[in-house]
Amino acid sequence: MKIFVSSECPDFWDDFAKANSSLLFHRSIWARVLRDGYGGMPLFCWLERDGTPVVGMMGAIMDYKVVRVFYAALPYGGLIGDDSAAPDFIKLVEPELRNRGVHKIQIPEPRHAPILEGAGFTSTEIARHQVNVAERDIKSLQASFPRSVRKAIRKSHKENVEIREVLDRSEIDGVFELYMKTQDVLLRSDALADRAKEVLEEKYDGDLPIIGGGMKQGLRIERVSGSQIVNLHFTSFDPEFSALAANTLAEEFILLHYERKVDTTNKAAEFLGNQLETLKQNVEKAEADLVQYAQENDILSTDGNQQNVIREQFGLLSTEVGRAENNYLTIQAEADELNQITVDNFPASMRGQEITGLENDVLAAEQELSRLLVRFGENKAVFHCLHLLKAPYTLPPILFNLRRRRVMGRGCRNTPPLA
Numbered sequence: 001m002k003i004f005v006s007s008e009c010p011d012f013w014d015d016f017a018k019a020n021s022s023l024l025f026h027r028s029i030w031a032r033v034l035r036d037g038y039g040g041m042p043l044f045c046w047l048e049r050d051g052t053p054v055v056g057m058m059g060a061i062m063d064y065k066v067v068r069v070f071y072a073a074l075p076y077g078g079l080i081g082d083d084s085a086a087p088d089f090i091k092l093v094e095p096e097l098r099n100r101g102v103h104k105i106q107i108p109e110p111r112h113a114p115i116l117e118g119a120g121f122t123s124t125e126i127a128r129h130q131v132n133v134a135e136r137d138i139k140s141l142q143a144s145f146p147r148s149v150r151k152a153i154r155k156s157h158k159e160n161v162e163i164r165e166v167l168d169r170s171e172i173d174g175v176f177e178l179y180m181k182t183q184d185v186l187l188r189s190d191a192l193a194d195r196a197k198e199v200l201e202e203k204y205d206g207d208l209p210i211i212g213g214g215m216k217q218g219l220r221i222e223r224v225s226g227s228q229i230v231n232l233h234f235t236s237f238d239p240e241f242s243a244l245a246a247n248t249l250a251e252e253f254i255l256l257h258y259e260r261k262v263d264t265t266n267k268a269a270e271f272l273g274n275q276l277e278t279l280k281q282n283v284e285k286a287e288a289d290l291v292q293y294a295q296e297n298d299i300l301s302t303d304g305n306q307q308n309v310i311r312e313q314f315g316l317l318s319t320e321v322g323r324a325e326n327n328y329l330t331i332q333a334e335a336d337e338l339n340q341i342t343v344d345n346f347p348a349s350m351r352g353q354e355i356t357g358l359e360n361d362v363l364a365a366e367q368e369l370s371r372l373l374v375r376f377g378e379n380k381a382v383f384h385c386l387h388l389l390k391a392p393y394t395l396p397p398i399l400f401n402l403r404r405r406r407v408m409g410r411g412c413r414n415t416p417p418l419a
Contacts, residue, residue: 001054001085003092005045005100013044016053020080026058029251034060037258043070045096046081047089055081055089061102069104070097079112086112090119180223187221187230187253195252200245209237210245218242219249 004010009028017026024030031042040060046053057079059072072078079086097105107116113123142150186192193215200208211218220233234246 001088001092002048003045003089003096004048005043005093005096007041007043009042009044010046012053013046013056013058016046016056017058017080023077024254025077026080028058029254031058031060032255033258036262038062040071043097043100045072045089045093047085047092049085053081055079055083055085057089057093057107061100067103068101069106070102072105072107078107079115083112083115086115087119090116090121094119176228180228183230184221184223186256187232187249188216188219190216192249192253192256193219195256196245196249199248199252200241203244203248204241209241211236215245215249218245 009031014027017028020026031044034040034042038060040062042058042060044056044058046056048054057072057077059070059077062069062071079089094105105121107121117123136144142153145153197208197215218235220235222231222233223229224231232246232250234242234249236242236245
């Protein structure tokens with residue numbers, strides 16, 4: 001036995017799929033849907049015994065950046081072929097998928113659950129579109145819905161869409177009948193017939209053996225009662241061509257359906273892109289108008305490389321305030337220093353020329369006083385000394401008292417203080 005994994009559809013695949021399953025999801029046409037509609041990378045996996053495929057599986061790798069998942073296949077799929085060879089197939093195909101960077105393998109087929117569990121898979125039961133409505137009112141029920149659903153409900157209220165409970169089965173049947181009639185019209189449309197004809201002209205050698213010169217003349221649609229299934233019949237002059245034409249019509253119908261969905265999405269994206277471009281232009285225009293208005297009215301500039309008059313004035317005022325604060329601190333420090341000055345620590349920096357001259361005069365007077373004391377004695381010398389000190393100078397109180405004590409200390413200790 002040999003395992004094969006290919007991104008290209010093998011020639012035998014569709015015949016092999018038709019022989020083992022009636023589901024469309026196993027056929028090559030669905031691989032195009034997985035690629036174009038879901039954005040996945042289709043893969044065909046099969047196991048051959050003596051050169052004959054015995055079991056296979058089609059799916060797609062979905063790359064979610066962080067993790068790569070292989071789905072077989074969306075929305076329904078699984079294994080096809082001989083179930084007895086399924087365990088060997090799973091054992092051999094898993095390492096091949098791992099080599100392609102697959103982190104997780106999901107096979108939505110309950111029928112093969114025992115086989116897959118034996119190979120190490122974990123079964124997970126998934127239920128969708130189910131809401132527990134027990135003991136809930138309308139508000140709490142709507143609160144449990146996803147945000148997108150709640151938004152759609154609010155939009156329907158604004159558009160006066162009536163939402164009511166369906167009590168009669170006939171109403172559902174009426175909607176279903178409308179849906180099926182719509183599909184019938186699409187199957188008979190000229191667009192589908194023209195698409196199928198172009199494909200058949202490439203596949204079929206020679207002129208197409210169609211009746212009446214058109215694809216629609218040979219087509220017959222038969223609905224299966226009680227289901228959403230239709231059988232397509234095609235009549236032509238060649239039985240093989242009739243089978244090819246019926247299958248081509250079905251395949252092109254599916255592709256047309258998904259292309260229209262993609263086209264709708266692209267148109268929505270284009271519309272939103274145009275809206276974003278318009279908004280961008282509006283923002284740019286508003287910014288340009290703001291800059292112009294700022295320049296014309298001399299307000300705060302929106303340009304980070306320029307400063308307007310107000311900002312410049314504010315900067316100058318801030319500088320002046322800082323300079324004034326520094327001057328205040330300097331003057332305060334000088335005032336504190338002056339308050340601490342005494343006779344013994346009078347600073348040299350405050351001794352000007354006048355004080356220096358006075359000190360020289362005092363020194364000369366002291367010398368004269370010493371000379372007079374020697375010549376006349378203490379009593380006569382006191383008046384002369386004091387007279388010399390009082391005129392013609394007016395001394396600062398600190399310096400005068402300083403010198404007065406020094407003079408009296410030398411020869412006038414009993415003389416009363418000066419008035």
